[in-house]
Amino acid sequence: MPAAEREGMATAGDNGLDAEEALARIEELAGEHLREIAIDDDGKVVIDIGAGDLRPLVKTLRDDGLLSYRYLVYITAVDWEDHMQALYLFRSMKHAVQLEVRAVLDRDNPSIPSIAIFYSTACWHERETYDLMGVMFEGHPELTRILTGRKEDMFPLRKDARPKRVQRRERTTGLPPALRLPGERDWRERA
Amino acid sequence: MNVARKKTAPHPYVRLEEMVLNMGPQHPSTHGVLRLVIRLNGELVVKAEPVLGYLHRGFEKLAENRTYYQFLSMLSRLDYLAGIFMEWAYVNCIEDLMEIEVPRRAEYLRVIAGELVRIASHQMSTGDFLLNLGTWTPFFWTFRDREVILDLLEMLTGQRMMYNYIRVGGVKEDIPADFERECRKFLKEFPAKIDEYEKLVTDNEIFLARTLGVGIIEPHEAIDYGLTGPNLRASGVTWDLRKDEGYSAYGDFDFGIPIGKHGDCFDRYKCRIEEMRQSVRIISEALDGLPEGPVRTWTPPMLRPPAGSIYRAVESPRGEWGNYLVSNGGLRPWRVKMRDPSFIAISTLPRILPGYKIADVIAIGGSMDFMMGAADR
Numbered sequence: 001m002p003a004a005e006r007e008g009m010a011t012a013g014d015n016g017l018d019a020e021e022a023l024a025r026i027e028e029l030a031g032e033h034l035r036e037i038a039i040d041d042d043g044k045v046v047i048d049i050g051a052g053d054l055r056p057l058v059k060t061l062r063d064d065g066l067l068s069y070r071y072l073v074y075i076t077a078v079d080w081e082d083h084m085q086a087l088y089l090f091r092s093m094k095h096a097v098q099l100e101v102r103a104v105l106d107r108d109n110p111s112i113p114s115i116a117i118f119y120s121t122a123c124w125h126e127r128e129t130y131d132l133m134g135v136m137f138e139g140h141p142e143l144t145r146i147l148t149g150r151k152e153d154m155f156p157l158r159k160d161a162r163p164k165r166v167q168r169r170e171r172t173t174g175l176p177p178a179l180r181l182p183g184e185r186d187w188r189e190r191a
Numbered sequence: 192m193n194v195a196r197k198k199t200a201p202h203p204y205v206r207l208e209e210m211v212l213n214m215g216p217q218h219p220s221t222h223g224v225l226r227l228v229i230r231l232n233g234e235l236v237v238k239a240e241p242v243l244g245y246l247h248r249g250f251e252k253l254a255e256n257r258t259y260y261q262f263l264s265m266l267s268r269l270d271y272l273a274g275i276f277m278e279w280a281y282v283n284c285i286e287d288l289m290e291i292e293v294p295r296r297a298e299y300l301r302v303i304a305g306e307l308v309r310i311a312s313h314q315m316s317t318g319d320f321l322l323n324l325g326t327w328t329p330f331f332w333t334f335r336d337r338e339v340i341l342d343l344l345e346m347l348t349g350q351r352m353m354y355n356y357i358r359v360g361g362v363k364e365d366i367p368a369d370f371e372r373e374c375r376k377f378l379k380e381f382p383a384k385i386d387e388y389e390k391l392v393t394d395n396e397i398f399l400a401r402t403l404g405v406g407i408i409e410p411h412e413a414i415d416y417g418l419t420g421p422n423l424r425a426s427g428v429t430w431d432l433r434k435d436e437g438y439s440a441y442g443d444f445d446f447g448i449p450i451g452k453h454g455d456c457f458d459r460y461k462c463r464i465e466e467m468r469q470s471v472r473i474i475s476e477a478l479d480g481l482p483e484g485p486v487r488t489w490t491p492p493m494l495r496p497p498a499g500s501i502y503r504a505v506e507s508p509r510g511e512w513g514n515y516l517v518s519n520g521g522l523r524p525w526r527v528k529m530r531d532p533s534f535i536a537i538s539t540l541p542r543i544l545p546g547y548k549i550a551d552v553i554a555i556g557g558s559m560d561f562m563m564g565a566a567d568r
Contacts, residue, residue, distance in 0.1 A: 042501070070414050073504075074530040078517055087515075089502060093414065093430060121417035124538040132251065147244045147567060156252050157526075 017066065017095035019043050025067055026099075033057040044098035051086075051103045051112040058115050061090070061099065068092045069099055075125035077110070077133040079159045084110040086135060105135065114140035132157040209237060212549070216245045220323040220553045223563025225537065227556075231549060239544040239552070241537050246567035254527040259285055259359070259494040262524070267353045270531070270565035273312045275305055275348075276507035277514075277529075277565075278357040283438065283503040284516040285359050288496040295482045297361035298440040303374075303477050304347055304356055305505075306470040310381075311340040312508035313463045313470075320460060320557035321392055324401055329391050336384050339377055346370050359494060361487030371478060378475050385467055393461070402456035406543055406555035409454060416539045419532050420510025421462040422559055426454030432506040439505075444476045456558035463560070466508075493522060509533055509560055529568060533561035 017025075019039045026045060027037060033053035040046050049057060061069045069090040078085045084105040091098050103112060114137035116123040126137040127146040134155035137143055145152055154161045162170075215226040224245035230238040250269060254262045266281055267274020279301060286293060318333030341351045346367050348356035356363050392398045408418070413426040423430055431448045433441040449465030451458025498520040504513035510532030517526040536559045544552055 072417055073502075073511070073513065074515065074528065076515060076528040078500075078526045089515075093428070096435070119417070120412075120415045120542065121535060121538060124534065128534075145244075147247045149244055149247075156249060157255075 015066065015094045017097060019045060019097050022067060022095070022097040022099075025064070026061065029064055029067075030057045030060045033060075040100075042098075043096075044100055046100045046102065048102050048104075051105060054088075054101070054103060055113050055115060055118075057101070058088075058090075058118055062118055066094075067099075068094045072115075072119040072121050072125070073098075075122060075129055077105075077129050077135045079107070079133065079157065081107075081159050083107050084133070084135065086110075086112050086129075088115075109136075110134065111136040111138055113138050114143075116140055131155075134158060207232070214552070216242075220556060222319070222556070222561055224567075225556075225561070225563050227540070227552070229544070229549070229552065234548045234550075236544045236547055236549065236552060239541050241540050243534075243537065243563075243567055246563050248568065250568045251527050251529065254524050256523065258522050259496070259524065260492070262527075263358070264355045267355060268564065269529070269568065270507065270509065270512070270533070270562045271352055272315055272562060273308050273508045274352065275301075275308045275354050275356060276505050276512050278355065279305065279439075280503050280505045280512050280514040281516070281527075282357050282359050283505070284501050284514050285494060285496055287503060288499055288501050288516070288518060289359075289490075289494065291360050291490060292488055294361055294485050294488060295440070296365075296484045297486045299477050299481050300347075300362045300366065300486060301357055302440050302444075303474055304344065304354070304362070306474045306477075307340050307344055307347075308354075309508045310467050310470050311337050311344070313467050314340075316508070316557075316560040317388065317460065317463055320554075320560070321398075323553050323557040324398065326392060326395075326398070329388055332384075332388060332391070336381065343370070343374055343377060346373065358487060358490075360490040361485070363487075365486045374474065374478060378471050378478075381471055382468060385464060389464060393464075399457065401550070401554050402460060402558070404453070405456045405547065405551050406459075406558060407453060407455045408539065408543060412539075412542070413454065416542070417535045418510065418539065419535070420506065420508065421459055421466060422510060422532075422536055424448065425451035425458035425462045427452055432504055432511055436504075438503075440477070441473075443480065444473050446473050446476075456554050459558040459560075463508075495520065495522060504530070507532065509536070509562060509565070512565075529565075531565040531568070533563070533566040536561045537566055 023037060023039060023045050033049055033056055034047055036048040038046050061067050069092050071091040071093060073089040073091050076087050084107045086103045086105055088101040089098060105112060114126055116126060126140055129135050130137060130143050131145045131147050132155060210231045212229045212231055214229055216224040226242040228240045228242060229236055263278060266277040269277050314333040314337045318330040322330040345351050347370060348354040408426050410426045410428050413423045413428060427450055429448055429450055434448055446469045449462050451462050496518040498518055500517040502513060502515045504511045513530035515528035516524055519525040543555060
């Protein structure tokens with residue numbers, strides 16, 4: 001990276017981009033990759049994409065001088081029981097508009113390209129998401145478990161994951177009565 | 192021991208070997224239970240691989256099995272030196288989802304408590320960093336003064352470490368009668384004590400030799416790695432959520448953001464020292480302008496935020512602590528994701544450590560100030 005650009009980033013000034021301008025700019029640059037784009041209540045731009053479009057989209061938005069989404073805040077996934085959703089939150093040091101990228105994945109075989117080549121921080125975020133949710137990040141340099149240990153055999157944050165202790169109890173005494181609130185008969189009826 | 196033979200040896204009878212050194216998980220300078228697998232060539236680090244998960248308690252899963260209030264009391268166990276910021280981010284999520292109005296006085300009290308915790312945490316990390324470098328006195332001095340803050344926090348919140356002070360819609364209770372007098376007394380005395388710490392070590396030649404130019408992180412690297420907090424600001428990037436997002440009542444106060452120039456261990460240490468001074472300034476401004484009124488709005492005992500998702504972040508002593516909350520309109524959160532700064536700080540170690548000596552590993556680890564309770568969750 002040239003020294004001048006590095007200096008500019010260190011003293012990142014506000015270029016005053018607002019959400020509508022950012023949305024227009026994203027549509028102009030990467031319109032073919034988007035399925036849906038909107039501004040949510042927080043004033044951040046939310047994009048829905050297909051898993052295959054992630055890499056070209058992210059690279060375009062990162063390298064654009066005006067948008068400059070160089071800061072990856074987190075990667076995570078949400079298990080919606082019928083599908084899996086991968087989430088990325090980006091931030092720019094040049095303006096206040098955050099960017100959320102969402103992709104719907106197949107729950108049985110969730111897989112999405114890795115963006116660890118564009119953001120160094122993505123490496124560990126992706127490992128964590130794989131560890132807890134079982135999302136496979138294709139092209140990741142080292143997709144191993146990071147928090148739960150090498151012998152873990154389930155993806156604990158999936159909604160149907162239950163510890164072995166609970167599974168054993170289910171086999172012997174039926175469904176567990178634990179962690180029940182008034183009005184709920186068992187964990188399946190959670191509102 | 193895993194020993195790899197190097198290909199080029201200077202003399203047929205002299206064999207150069209790389210050694211694998213296992214540092215931690217029980218090591219006093221790893222700030223908890225971080226394990227570092229370091230490959231050494233003599234004194235030099237060739238490769239470093241952090242191994243995490245020794246303190247993994249599955250907080251994100253535990254949240255899904257508890258009501259919103261039940262989980263609130265657990266949050267300060269994550270980063271146990273700055274627990275109030277975890278509560279703050281989580282409560283911000285719920286309040287913004289449910290559109291609960293927080294009284295102004297409560298926001299001010301949150302700021303006061305938060306900044307007191309920030310000073311205590313920076314004292315701990317500075318003292319510990321210096322202890323790792325082999326100086327004993329600063330550790331005792333910072334702990335002596337930290338005790339005063341913990342007493343103040345005990346008056347304010349009823350607890351010394353696990354606060355559970357910030358509640359949905361405000362704070363737990365109003366300040367006790369003599370809190371303001373005691374707090375002002377502390378604010379008057381404390382800047383002189385920061386000068387004392389600085390007099391002890393900042394100009395010390397050995398300290399300078401061990402920290403200047405050690406563990407340099409370039410600004411573009413810091414952004415690429417997603418570093419936040421003093422670690423990012425020491426690299427010269429002006430980024431502080433308190434200023435840039437102005438959440439809670441931080442828009443009302445006039446304070447500076449200390450930034451470093453070189454991004455080495457010394458700058459990170461110096462940033463924390465300066466942040467303590469700025470925190471003193473914020474607390475005294477907050478005490479001066481503390482508005483009258485209630486400290487909590489009424490909320491139902493069983494919270495049911497409307498379906499939706501939200502991300503809220505606060506500037507904790509270690510950087511951006513964020514909470515991503517998904518609600519499906521039920522009594523329990525559908526998903527809670529925590530974005531913690533220590534995890535990110537540790538992820539930079541494989542990039543920074545190679546090339547430095549084994550003694551610098553301790554200095555760099557100490558200056559990054561990570562907290563394993565938060566990183567492992």
